[in-house]
Amino acid sequence: MRKRCICLCIIFCMMILYPFSFAASQSIYLSEKEEALLAFFNVINEDTDYAETLTRGQFAQMLSNVISVAPIETLADSSIVINDIEPSSSIYLPVTVLYAFKIAFGDENGNFNPNEPISYEHAAIMIVRTLGINENLVEPLQFLRHLNIHISIANVNSLTIGEGASLIYNMLNAKIDFSNRFDGDVSVFGSGDYLERRLGMKRVSGVVNYAAGNHLYADENGYNDKIKINDKIYDSEINEIDLIGRYVEGYYKTEKDKDTLLYLYVDRTDEIKINAKYLLEVKNNSLSYLLDLHEQKERKVNLKNGFIAVYNGMPVKSSDLFGENLLLPDTGSITLVDNNHDSVYDVVLVDSYTDGIVGAIDTAGNSIFIDGLEYKLNDYDNVVIKNSADEVIDLNSIKQDSVASVGESLDGKLLTIIVSDSVVSGMITEISEEGVCIDNTLYHIKDNIKDELKIGKLGKFYLNYDNVIIKARFTGEEYVIKAFLIDAEVFSEGFSEKLKIKAYMETDKIEILDVSENVIIDGISYKEKSPAEMRNALLSDDGSFRQIILLTFASDMTIRDIDTPKTTDSEDSVYHLYKFPRSDQAAYTYSGKSLNGVCTIDENTTIFFIPYDQDESNMCIIPVNKMSSDQYGYRQMKGAYAVSKESLVADAVVLTGEFAYPFLTSKCYACIVENTYTTLDDSGETVLGLELSNYNRKHFTMLADSERVYGRTQDGSFKEVEIGDVIVYGDNNAVIKNRNLDILYDCSEGTFMDEYSSMTLGGMLKMEAGYVYSMKDNALQLASKNPLEGLTKEDMEALTIYFAENANVFVYDEKTKGISKIRESNIDEIRTYIQSGIGDKVVCYFSGGAIKAIFVYRLNI
Structure with a gap:
């Protein structure tokens, strides 16, 4: 040049x-x-x-x-x-x-x-x-x-x-x-x-605090969305991945109240890039490293007190990188930047090639500590520790009796600990007493990081051997609104069309106007599309509006779906069920229609009634069941069911089939008639004359506790039944063989109405730790009280479900034709079962990161 x-x-x-x-x-x-x-x-x-x-x-x-x-x-x-x-x-x-x-x-x-x-x-x-x-x-x-x-x-x-x-x-x-x-x-x-003066380009200079595109915000062209310089946010089309902490000079232009960076110069004339393997030590704000690996030439440079630290593109505390020992990976590189050109380096950029947790190791008792975080030695199955030479350290050698002697040689060494599935990247979508949801997946958390968590924060979350979050690294924040979308209206303003979103938050009604500038829905940008196309993108397949999370950053808006509920089989069931805030006096609107009936059953149950025709003769029933694990305080059911007002009966605990059935509250058996909560007497005759015979007979619902069992009999009535009684099951009959069934779930149509899974299995089943019920010969039977015994090959062919009991998971052993037990935490062994062809399909249910149940069906036995 x-x-x-x-x-x-x-x-x-x-x-x-x-x-x-x-x-x-x-x-x-x-x-x-x-x-x-x-x-x-x-x-x-x-x-x-x-x-x-x-x-x-x-x-x-x-x-x-x-x-x-x-x-x-x-x-x-x-x-x-x-x-x-x-x-x-x-x-x-x-x-x-x-x-x-x-x-x-x-x-x-x-x-x-x-x-x-x-x-x-x-x-x-x-x-x-x-x-x-x-x-x-x-x-x-x-x-x-x-x-x-x-x-x-x-x-x-x-x-x-x-x-x-x-x-x-x-x-x-x-x-x-x-x-x-x-x-x-x-x-x-x-x-x-x-x-x-002539081009409208204004100068900007200073230190980059934040560059959102480094990991999470790059668009389809690889451009960063946001850059923050001297605590001021700019839109940007500058594709740089290592700007944080650097001094930059450039120009921006202000248009439509938005500052967009047009040009940015990064002074790279005074920086050092070091292979992580060449690092020697950090001590008293100085860093030593090898210039040449073979000749062992050393160089020492000075670090600024309070230097800016960036780990894999995310700002972190300098103490997270350096302590008494160098807490860096043995792969990757480190870049030192001297912004002031005074031979004192004030920025440390770390590029790590591992997603493991890196740090100095201490040993004490039956545990090891990496960066002060504890890992139990007796839970080493999914943990790999490597030293600086990339050699795997056998944890068996530092277990129990030998921990003291071997521990002395490990203390203070630079090690990398890799935990299976140990890093999760995403956004915090919910926080509850149980833990935190990262992109709607629940994880338990250590108490010492609770104060760092906030809905809308994005970053990496490090998990220990038990899938508990133990450390978080955050990038930029977004403001999050959880909303129940009521309507999305296209309106004219002058010669242009814009989109108006109407939604309810947890407290008051909100209106978000003019979101047409740059809207991203489900990861697709609508910047060049019409407001009508945006509106259509917010609709579910049945025409109802979705429940959404609105994320706003500067003037842009991102719309994400919280959970699109599944539609029912009924053609009349045109409504979806969403989470509602609990308020008996609140007036809600649902898909543009007023919720004119709110019936509180007891402290755990509330039912909303929605008319869906003009004369209000037909209703849509929305039961909401309180659950402590839900951030809103309510459990989301899987559907809303349409019934006529003359035969208004609802099941607020379990919904099955095309209609809603009688429910079991925390106090007694009951149903809803004419918007009124009514209990069933012992005979079951008080409200049973309400056209129960007109119910769809493809399904049946059974309610039971330790004293009574209610079922629909062959004459169409719904009453208390005894062992040996025959109840209607689809087009067949089922014989009651056991009383202590609690709640029974109908899987005959593939509508498995619970939080575990949705499967087309066939048969009636009750799931509880240690118990399996299944349909066999049109009879509901207790297959086993103890999962370790009593299940036959025939049981397995019809349906195989095993449950966690005291941290155990049970699977069918093809060799012994019996049940064998595997460790709860050993995911690899479960994968082995899948790969060996024992089951065509395996579904694992996780709660707080631990496997609570494994479903195996279509066995190749």
Whole structure:
């Protein structure tokens, strides 16, 4: 790019001919900073030869690139005729643009002479005109000196490309200030530098606090969304992944109340990149490392007290990187940045190639401690520890009796501990007493990090051997609104259409207006799409609006689905069930319709009634059952069911089939009739005359506790039944074989109405730790009270479900044709069962990161 060598004899001649030019012995030298800005304006590129003679056409091209804030075609004036430039020529548009702005000029014959070298005087006139000054009122060369634009020129009659580029760089940075007048009157167009006064580009400089695109916010083009400099947030299209902590200089433009970075220069002239394996020690704010691995040459550098630390693109406390020992991975690299150029490094950037937890190890008793976090040695199955030589340390060697002796050799060593599935990246969507949800998946947390957690925070979350979050690394924050979406209306404002979202939060009604600027729904940007398309994206398949999380960052908005409930099989069931805040007096709107009935059953149960036709003869029933594990205080059921008002009966505990059935409250058996809560008496006859025979007979619901069992009998009534009674099950009959069934679930249509899973299994089953019930020969039977015995091959072929009991998981052993037990935490062994072909499909139910049940069906036995 630079060709700076010029023959000494030519230099000598030039010095004689042009004694005023002290720099005639060299081509113009452009610094990295100067080159970066000129390249941004397409004045130069990597193939530019600075020593080449600059023609008038080339200089016109350079200037037109700078002033072309709009597409160059829109700036050209077709009425301008230049005799010696054909319209098909590549420089026709640039030169025409400069003529239109009265910057370029030709000779008396109407020729521009694009191929002739440009003189310093003519270049100075064009620059003065570009700045908006009438050159007849000033002496151009004197004016350039006044503004510090002037450079030393080797030949005033013929500039080089490097000299022309240097003039343009100085023009871009010229400070126009007429408070100190010089000889000659001028026309004052304002003060400030060229970029701000003429192009609206404002300067910015400082330390980058945050660059959102490093990990989580890059768009489809790989661009960062946000950059924060000196605590001010800018939109950005600058694709840099290591900006945090660095001193930057650049320009931004303010449009529509949004500051967008257009250009950013990062000074990388004073930094050191070190392979992590070359690091020796950090002590008293100094760092030592090897210059050469073979010759063992060492170098020591000073670190600033309170330096900025960045770990894999996320700001962290400096104490998280360095303590008494160097807490860095043995793979990857570390970059030291000296922003102030004072030989004291004030930024430490770490790029780690492992997602493991890294740190110095201490041993005590039956545990090891990495960075002060405890790992029990008797739970080592999914833990791998490596030393700096990438050798795996056998944890068996430091268990129990040998822990003291071996521990002495491990204490203070740099180790990497890798836990199976140990790192989760995402956003905190819920926080409850049970733990924290990362992207709607629940994890338990250590007490010592609870204060760090906040809904909407994004980052990496480190888990221990028991899938408990023990450490969090956060990136930027977003403001999160959990909302029940009521409507999304497209409205007109002047000649444009915008989108208005109406939603309910946990407390009051909110309206979010004008979200049309940049909306991302389910990861898809709607920036170039219509408000109507945005509205359609917020609808579920059945036409109802989804429950959503609204995330706002600056002027952008991201809309994520919380949970799209599944529709029921019934054609009339057009409503979905969503989480509602608990308030007996609250007036809610559901899909644009008023919730005109709120019936509180007891402290655990509330039912909402929704009319879905004009005469309100048909209702949609929404039962909400209180659960302590839910952030809203309620458990979300799987569907809402439509029934006629004349046969209004609801099951607020379990919903099955196409209709809602009687429910079992915490106190007694009951149902809802005419919006009124009514209990069933012992005979079950009080409300049973309410057209129960019209219920859909494809399903049946059974309610039971330790004393009574209710079921629908063959005559259509719903009453208490005894062991041996026959109840209706689909088109068949089922014989009651056991009383202590609690709640029974109907899986005949694949609607497994509980939080475990959704499976097409067939049969009636009750699931509880240690117990399995299944349908066999149209009879409901207790398959086993003890999962370790009693299950036959025939039981397995129909349905196989095993439950965790006292931290055990039971699976069918093909070899022994019996049940074998595996450890709860040993995920790899479960994978082995899957891969060995024992089960075509295995579904594991996790609660707080621990396996509570494993479902195996379609066995190849």
